Amino acid sequence: MAKRDIPEINAGSMADIAFLLLIFFLVTTTMDRDKAYIRDIPKNVEVVIPPAPVPERDILAIKANSANQLMVRDELMENPDDISERILEFYRINSELSGDAMMAAMGDPNHPGNNFPFFSRISKAGIESRIQAAIKAAEEVEEQEGAEETLISFMWNEVSQWEKKKFALNLYGKKMLPEISSQAHIRIEVQDRTDYELFAKIQSEIEEAIFEMRDDSAKEIFGLGYASIIAKLADDASNLEYKAKFDLLKLLYPDRIIEVTPKN
Amino acid sequence: MSKFSKGGKKPAPGINTSSLPDIVFMLLFFFMVATTSKESDPTVKVTQPMGTRAQDLTAYKQRSEIDFLYLGTPRNTARAEQFKMGYALFLDNVAQPDPGELYNTNAIKRWKLDKFESKPTQMTATIEQVITCIKADEGAPSGIIFDIRKELQDIDALKIAYAVKDNTNAN
Structure with a gap:
């Protein structure tokens, strides 16, 4: 029996098929990733025990009304971009004070840091x-x-x-381990008609300030940007070395945020 | 003369296209890997506000530990008056007959619980850990956001996310 040549398969249309698939994926691809600010909702408790009053100095209240006017610590603010600076001030103004200097600032109403949270060491x-x-x-x-x-x-x-x-x-x-007052927190108070744009802007400014503080510390302590620590943890949440670094930064600059439900 | 015109016209040689599929496949694979398909196409108008330093949700999406809800004005403007302040909710992947249906906040509990019931078996997250991501229009009233929070609090779905368009400079 004579050997027969196996006929070659014509692969000329392969490119067409591949192109078709390519164009399908090109059209359905959305390159922008979903980004959001993740927050915790407090658990619903049946018996509400009235909480102990928080000293005025430990509260950073950011208020926005239905006409989208902004107030930070009872001062009107025109430009929402300034919120992050006020947050930095809130966290940093007393961070170097300790011992007698802290006591003096606590007792002196004219001290610039008097109405801001103090640190324990x-x-x-x-x-x-x-x-x-x-x-x-x-x-x-x-x-x-x-x-x-x-x-x-x-x-x-x-x-x-x-x-x-x-x-x-x-x-x-x-x-020493410096810790900001355990009651120090940021409080967002909006009204029913406040635009989501402003609400999101407040969240954005908070995140920006927290990022800046943690980033500065991360560079000082580890010689490493905060962004790279988060990126590492996003890839591999069980990386203990980076988890420890993140926990330390979070301890130094905790992001305690309370979102107050608007009253009708 | 003799230097340039040697022996009349020759046909141009055909270009070898046999490596074209390889190139196209390479592009194809790139897009296949880079694609994250949209959960659903909302029937409400949403223009997301800008924000910096927002968290990337890709990891949660891959583990399907996140539900999306859209808050905006209905594309079909005639329906706006049915909803509180003209803003309607569009819920992703509802298990209801009409996928384009719009809702008020009172539908959230059922939607969340239904979705949690039909979760993929490999998902280990509890309902407390499943994030609810609100993609709200920049003009949406914050009161509705807090209505949504209240509904979620009632069923112990305690993680919420406010979506923004991130304009952080890459570094």
């Missing part, structure tokens, strides 16, 4: 003793008859909070 030894005390308190609660499950987990959570601070201070590499 804690050493390694201080954290260590807090951890021991927290463990002791948690164990005591656990041994009580009929102790509530939620209370026990709350007490142990307290312990792990201090453990985290100890870890963060080690990473920080300094003697």
